[in-house]
Every structure is written in structure tokens, then in C-alpha cells.
Amino acid sequence: MRRLLIAFLVIISQSSCLKQSISDAMIASQNSGTQGGNSPGVATMTYAVNGNTVTITVNDPDSQIPTAYQLGCSKTVYPGTSSTVYSLDCLSTSGEMTNTFFTDSLAVGNYTYTGIYGDMFVLSYNGTDEYIHDPADSISFNITSYSKGHISGNFSGRLTPMIMAGNPNNTYGSPGSVLITQGSFKDVPVFY
Amino acid sequence: MLKGILTSILFFIVINSEAQLGVMKMVGNNTKNYSFGIGAYIKGVFPVSQAGDLTLELGANIFFLNDGGSGDGTALVPIKAGYRYSLNGTGMGFYVEPQIGYNIYGVTSANVDGTTENFTFHGLVLAAGTGYLFLIGNTPLDLNLHYETIIDHGGSDNYISLGLSFYLHFGKRDSEQ
Numbered sequence: 001m002r003r004l005l006i007a008f009l010v011i012i013s014q015s016s017c018l019k020q021s022i023s024d025a026m027i028a029s030q031n032s033g034t035q036g037g038n039s040p041g042v043a044t045m046t047y048a049v050n051g052n053t054v055t056i057t058v059n060d061p062d063s064q065i066p067t068a069y070q071l072g073c074s075k076t077v078y079p080g081t082s083s084t085v086y087s088l089d090c091l092s093t094s095g096e097m098t099n100t101f102f103t104d105s106l107a108v109g110n111y112t113y114t115g116i117y118g119d120m121f122v123l124s125y126n127g128t129d130e131y132i133h134d135p136a137d138s139i140s141f142n143i144t145s146y147s148k149g150h151i152s153g154n155f156s157g158r159l160t161p162m163i164m165a166g167n168p169n170n171t172y173g174s175p176g177s178v179l180i181t182q183g184s185f186k187d188v189p190v191f192y
Numbered sequence: 193m194l195k196g197i198l199t200s201i202l203f204f205i206v207i208n209s210e211a212q213l214g215v216m217k218m219v220g221n222n223t224k225n226y227s228f229g230i231g232a233y234i235k236g237v238f239p240v241s242q243a244g245d246l247t248l249e250l251g252a253n254i255f256f257l258n259d260g261g262s263g264d265g266t267a268l269v270p271i272k273a274g275y276r277y278s279l280n281g282t283g284m285g286f287y288v289e290p291q292i293g294y295n296i297y298g299v300t301s302a303n304v305d306g307t308t309e310n311f312t313f314h315g316l317v318l319a320a321g322t323g324y325l326f327l328i329g330n331t332p333l334d335l336n337l338h339y340e341t342i343i344d345h346g347g348s349d350n351y352i353s354l355g356l357s358f359y360l361h362f363g364k365r366d367s368e369q
Contacts, residue, residue: 021222023266023302025347026311082224104225105303 027192040150040187043071045090047097047155047183049125056092062149066191073106073151074191088141088151088188095124099141099155106190108146114138119170122159123180130159134175149190155183208237210334214355218255218266220348226265229255231353243281247274247289255351257301264301264308266349268342270317271296284325291319295342300349315344332359 020028043061047054058064058071066074073088078100086101099122101111113120115137122139123130132139139157146152157180161173211234218226233251240246249272256265272293279286298313323336334357341350 020347021220021300022298022313022315022342022344022347022349023300023311024222025345026313027302029345084222084224107303 024192043150043185043187043189045071045097045183045185045188048181049094049123049130050177050179051181052125053182054092054094054097054125056090061187061189064189069189069191071185072189072191073101075104075106078102086190088185090185094126097123099139101141106143106146106151108143110140110142112138112140122157125178129162129165130178131162131172132157133160133162133172136176139180146190150187151190152186152188153184155185156180157183208239208359210235210237210357210359212334212336212355212357214353216253216255216351216353218349218351220350223350225257226255227258229253229265229351231355235357237276239283242283243278245276245283247276247291248272249274249291249293253351253353264310266300267298268295268349269297270294270340270342272317272319274319274321278325284327286324287322289319289321289323289336289338291317291321291340293317293319295344298342298344298349313342313344315342317342333357334359 041060043058045056056071061069061071064070064072066072069089071090073086075084076087077083078085083102084104086103086106087098088101089098090096100113100120102113103111113132115132115135120132121129122132131137137158137160139155139159141153141155143151143153158176159178159180160175161178162170163173164171212232214231216229216231218229231251231253233249235247235249238246251268251270251272253268253270254265255267270293272291274289274291276287276289278284279288295313295315295317298315299310300313301308301310317340319338319340321336321338323334325332325334327333336355336357338353338355339350340353341348
């Protein structure tokens with residue numbers, strides 16, 4: 001009886017180690033079907049940093065690794081908290097860009113983060129990290145379409161460059177001196 | 193098939209049964225937005241020895257999402273067969289109870305592309321429980337703790353439950369007759 005019970009407990013503990021809940025597994029299955037059957041073929045993001053245009057194009061974006069993609073959006077736990085957020089990330093030759101959607105239910109709409117909430121990294125451009133730092137800084141994303149696991153929209157922002165990382169305080173440049181304009185993204189896959 | 197199962201359950205209930213209300217909590221990946229759930233079951237009990245009972249249980253569990261959304265969640269209707277073994281061999285006191293079964297109906301809501309969608313599923317049910325059978329006056333009670341997992345579509349939903357059962361009719365064991 002004891003051996004039988006131990007074997008049963010082992011089976012239960014092993015089955016409980018499945019990484020996904022049933023709903024997540026079904027969503028992933030659904031998305032793989034829709035993305036596989038109606039893959040947009042290409043995902044794009046473009047924006048201008050003080051007038052200098054950055055463009056990222058990824059072919060077959062759905063085939064990217066959900067944990068290591070060039071352009072995508074993923075659901076994750078915000079570092080240092082237990083809150084679930086969505087992170088839109090892209091990697092270009094000029095650097096990386098990331099935007100956090102502070103929601104556990106991503107939907108069409110506007111997401112704005114301002115400096116009054118605290119410092120937040122947004123992008124690096126040619127070796128300089130640009131932050132939301134000054135209270136007047138902000139980044140505003142509009143998701144205009146969310147369909148079959150892909151989002152599209154536009155964004156703009158006002159950022160402050162970080163001149164030197166320091167401990168305990170970073171050194172920042174002229175507040176609001178970095179303008180993000182003409183930002184848009186299209187058919188970016190959302191990974192669960 | 194379902195009719196046969198329900199008929200069997202009704203038969204078991206007539207013979208010897210207990211009912212329970214309990215509180216539950218989803219555990220595991222992506223469950224932090226779930227508040228406490230509630231559950232109830234009826235259980236047919238067949239004494240097969242002084243220490244052991246075969247059990248057949250039909251439950252209904254509801255877990256509420258507390259994510260600031262439309263207030264959906266997960267509902268389950270599992271049916272399970274198990275073996276309840278009392279550790280002191282008397283049929284009372286502490287016991288352990290492994291169970292295996294099938295989720296007759298399950299539905300869970302999730303945010304997909306910004307809208308709430310409901311997903312229905314079934315799946316294999318595995319459970320392990322422990323509890324304490326005791327009497328208050330002439331009323332038999334069962335305070336128990338269960339861990340349960342439902343496996344379907346390559347994922348699993350897991351929860352723990354704490355419940356108090358009361359017997360609708362308490363069958364006599366051989367030694368008591």
C-alpha cells in the first residue's frame with residue numbers, strides 16, 4: 001500500500017510539472033494553428049530617434065523562438081514583482097528597444113508610461129541608453145489591431161539619455177532631449 | 193455512458209455517501225490571478241475492509257479570476273474513483289486517499305487577442321488526499337486536504353482543497369454489526 005501510494009504521488013508530482021496551464025496550452029495550440037495557417041510573412045517596426053529612422057523587418061516572424069526573438073511581444077513577469085506584463089521588444093543594428101505594457105490582459109488601446117512612475121529603460125541607440133526619467137518624459141503606444149496573435153499600431157515618446165551609469169545614482173543628460181517619432185509596428189507576434 | 197455513470201453514482205449515494213463543501217486554491221503556473229475557489233462533491237463509499245473503502249466521487253469546483261477583467265474563471269466537474277485507507281486500521285482517524293478519474297466538463301476563460309474566450313476541456317484527473325475521520329456526538333465528520341491535477345491538451349490545472357465532509361448516511365462496518 002505504501003509503495004503504491006508513493007508511486008501515485010510521484011505520478012501526480014510529475015504531471016503537475018507541466019509548464020503550462022490547460023488554457024495556456026490551448027491558446028498556444030490555437031495560435032500555432034492560426035499563425036501557421038495565416039502567418040503574416042513579415043513583421044515590421046520602424047521609428048525615428050531625433051529624426052534618424054530605425055527599421056526592423058523580420059521574415060516569418062512566427063518561427064522565432066518565443067524566448068529569444070528579434071521582434072515580438074511576450075507575456076512575462078515584471079522583474080522584482082509578481083505582476084504579469086507584456087513586453088514588446090525589438091533588436092536592430094542601432095540597438096534594442098523594449099516597451100512594457102503594464103497589463104495582464106493585452107488589448108487594443110493606448111498604453112502610456114510617464115516619468116512620474118519612475119525611471120524605465122526604453123531603448124538604446126548607437127550606444128546610448130534612453131530612459132523615461134524626467135517627469136515630463138513619456139512613451140505612448142497605441143495598439144490599433146490585435147488579431148490572430150499579432151499586434152499592430154503606432155507609438156511616440158520623449159526620453160532622456162543616460163550619460164553614465166552609476167551607483168547609487170545614474171547621470172542623465174538633457175531631460176527630454178530624445179524624441180521618438182513616426183513609430184509604428186505591424187504584425188508583431190505575441191508569444192504566450 | 194454519462195447516464196450509466198450517473199445511475200451508478202445515484203446507486204452509491206443510496207448505499208452510503210457523504211457530501212462536502214470546501215475552499216480551494218489554484219496553484220502552479222499562471223494562477224496568481226485566481227482568488228480562492230469553492231467546491232462541493234458527493235461521494236459514494238464502499239467499505240471493503242476494516243481499514244479501507246472504495247470511493248466514487250462527483251464534484252463541482254469553481255475558481256474565480258480576479259484580474260480586473262470580466263470576472264471569468266475556471267469551472268470543473270470531475271468524477272473520481274479512489275481508495276481510502278485509514279492508517280490505524282479502524283476506519284476512523286487519519287487516512288490517505290489516492291484517486292483517479294475523468295473531468296466530465298471543464299471550462300476556463302482566458303484573454304486572447306484582447307478579448308475573453310472560453311475554452312472547454314476534459315482530461316485525466318489525479319488526486320491525492322489525506323484527512324481525519326472523527327465523530328462529534330453521533331455525527332461522523334471528515335476534515336480533509338486534497339491535491340488534484342487535471343491533465344489535458346498538454347497542460348495541467350492544479351489545485352489544493354480543504355474541506356469538511358458530513359455523512360448523508362454512515363454505513364456500518366462488519367465489526368460494528
